[in-house]
Amino acid sequence: MSAPIRKVAVAGATGNTGPTVIEILHTSGFEITALTRSADKTKSLLGPEIKVVEVDYLSHDSLVPALRGHDAVVVCGVGILPEQINLIDAAIAAGVSRFIPADFASDLTIPLHRELNINKDKVITEEYLQKHESSISRTSIRTGPLLDFCLSRGVLIHMKERSITLFDSGDKRFSTTTMPTASVAIVAVLKTGDKSKNRAFKVQDIVTTQNRLLELGKEVTLGAEWTVKPASTAEMAKKASEALKADPNNRMAAMMQKAVGVFGQEYTSDFGEADNAELGIRMMDEVQLKELLKKFA
Ligand SMILES: NC(=O)c1ccc[n+]([C@@H]2O[C@H](COP(=O)([O-])OP(=O)(O)OC[C@H]3O[C@@H](n4cnc5c(N)ncnc54)[C@H](OP(=O)(O)O)[C@@H]3O)[C@@H](O)[C@H]2O)c1
Numbered sequence: 001m002s003a004p005i006r007k008v009a010v011a012g013a014t015g016n017t018g019p020t021v022i023e024i025l026h027t028s029g030f031e032i033t034a035l036t037r038s039a040d041k042t043k044s045l046l047g048p049e050i051k052v053v054e055v056d057y058l059s060h061d062s063l064v065p066a067l068r069g070h071d072a073v074v075v076c077g078v079g080i081l082p083e084q085i086n087l088i089d090a091a092i093a094a095g096v097s098r099f100i101p102a103d104f105a106s107d108l109t110i111p112l113h114r115e116l117n118i119n120k121d122k123v124i125t126e127e128y129l130q131k132h133e134s135s136i137s138r139t140s141i142r143t144g145p146l147l148d149f150c151l152s153r154g155v156l157i158h159m160k161e162r163s164i165t166l167f168d169s170g171d172k173r174f175s176t177t178t179m180p181t182a183s184v185a186i187v188a189v190l191k192t193g194d195k196s197k198n199r200a201f202k203v204q205d206i207v208t209t210q211n212r213l214l215e216l217g218k219e220v221t222l223g224a225e226w227t228v229k230p231a232s233t234a235e236m237a238k239k240a241s242e243a244l245k246a247d248p249n250n251r252m253a254a255m256m257q258k259a260v261g262v263f264g265q266e267y268t269s270d271f272g273e274a275d276n277a278e279l280g281i282r283m284m285d286e287v288q289l290k291e292l293l294k295k296f297a
Contacts, residue, residue, distance in 0.1 A: 002097050002137070002197075005071040005190045009060055009096075011035040011087055012077030013043050013050075013197040013257045017104065017179055021048060021076050021122075024183035024194055030190065035066060036041060063090030070118065072098040086124050092135045095102040100189070101125045103140045104182055107202060110268055116127070117244050119259045133198055139189045140200035143177035145262055147205060150176075151296040157213045159220070159296040160216035167263035170211040174262050174269035175204035176213055179294070188279035193233060205284040210263075213293070233264040 008025055013034035014016050026032050032050050036042035039054040046052065049261035055060040057078060063086060067073060068277055073091045078084055084101060091099055106113045114123050129138040150156045156176070157164045164170075177185075185203040189196040218226060236256040262269045276283060284292075 002194055003071070004129060004193065005030070005098060006272075007031045007033070007070045008072045008074055009033045009035055009053075009067055009070045011055075011073065011075045012102065013052075014038075014045055015077040017146070017182070018076035019045065020179040021074060021183045021186060022046060022078045024180060025074070025187060025190075026050060028187045028191075030187075030290075033070065054152065057086055060086060060090055060093070063087060064093045065257070067091050067094035070094065070096050072096060072100065073103040074100040074186060075272055077102060081121050081124060081254050084121070085128055088125070088128060088132065088136065092132060094251055096280055097137060098139050098190070099129060099136050100130065100139065101140060103200075104143045104146055104177075106144055106267070106269060107271065108140070109200065112267055113261060116257055116261050117248065117259065118254050130198075137194075137197040139196050139198070141185050141189065142202045143182045144175040144204060144270070144271065145177075146179055146182065148174040148178045148180075148292065152293070156210065156219060157217050157293075159217055159293055161227075162217070162221055163209060163229065164214050164217070165231050166210055166214070167231050167233050167259060170214070170267070171209050172263045172265075172269065173207055173209055175202070175207050175271040175274065177190060177203055178206045178284075180204050181220060185279050188281065201279060202271040203279060203281055204271050204274045206286075206289055207270050208289070216290050216293055217297075220290055220297055221251055231259075233260050236260050 008030045010022050013022055014035055034042055034050050034052045039052050042052045053066045055066045061131050067090050073096055078191055108114055237260045238255040240256035243250045
């Protein structure tokens with residue numbers, strides 16, 4: 001049996017998900033080190049209780065001492081290769097026992113999801129970790145679209161503008177998870193020990209549809225006028241694949257592919273039972289969903 005996980009290094013602490021992950025790991029009792037490319041920026045963002053270490057993700061010699069003494073590495077961002085592979089190599093050299101790669105994605109056990117360009121780095125990273133599982137264990141957290149992150153950007157539904165880009169019929173069911181719940185899943189995984197080794201967990205706050213979000217959005221905004229913009233995932237898939245062929249880093253094409261990966265007919269986006277029970281995570285009900293929508297209105 002492996003020793004309990006106490007000291008956790010979090011890479012990518014300053015991005016979209018890092019601050020929430022760090023806050024929840026910290027309040028759950030883990031000793032955190034935030035890895036960053038700029039200590040000044042990160043210290044002012046995270047406050048004095050979090051230890052911050054500046055690293056160069058392209059240098060093994062910078063990463064190994066920063067990771068020594070840690071039990072786990074959690075990656076938020078830094079998904080761009082080769083940084084994450086360097087982190088894995090350094091974690092192995094430093095004797096870290098568990099690696100949680102940048103994920104928060106759809107169900108990547110499904111081949112169609114794995115084939116999407118937007119998931120390429122995640123698949124490569126997972127395969128690399130699999131290859132090294134005798135040296136370091138891994139756990140991935142799958143969440144579907146991050147609900148609060150998406151709502152803050154008007155994706156899924158734009159509460160402030162009272163508008164929605166409705167993909168196809170709007171009836172596609174999808175699992176979605178807030179950043180706090182995704183972070184609680186990481187805490188649960190790190191506390192579970194060997195039972196969470198070398199596998200992925202699917203976690204969700206709720207399974208819903210865009211039509212249901214629109215109905216709830218209308219209830220929240222009490223009779224306001226809403227604009228519905230229809231979009232076809234088949235057309236978006238075609239446009240995205242042409243654009244990505246010309247430029248694999250085309251950001252607009254990546255955004256389109258993300259929508260196709262959730263709402264495209266052939267993509268499974270409803271996790272079904274998910275693994276909430278195993279992680280002790282309760283789902284959200286529609287009253288709570290409405291409260292969340294209200295916050296972004
Ligand atoms: N399902 C969803 O809806 C959803 C939404 C958002 C994110 N995600 C996923 O969540 C995970 C975390 O993403 P995120 O949005 O939190 O990441 P992010 O904001 O793009 O990046 C996080 C941090 O990584 C570091 N970083 C960025 N680019 C780097 C580079 N080239 N080299 C080294 N470090 C770099 C930066 O920290 P420093 O400057 O401090 O080094 C940055 O603040 C990813 O797997 C992402 O795909 C999913």
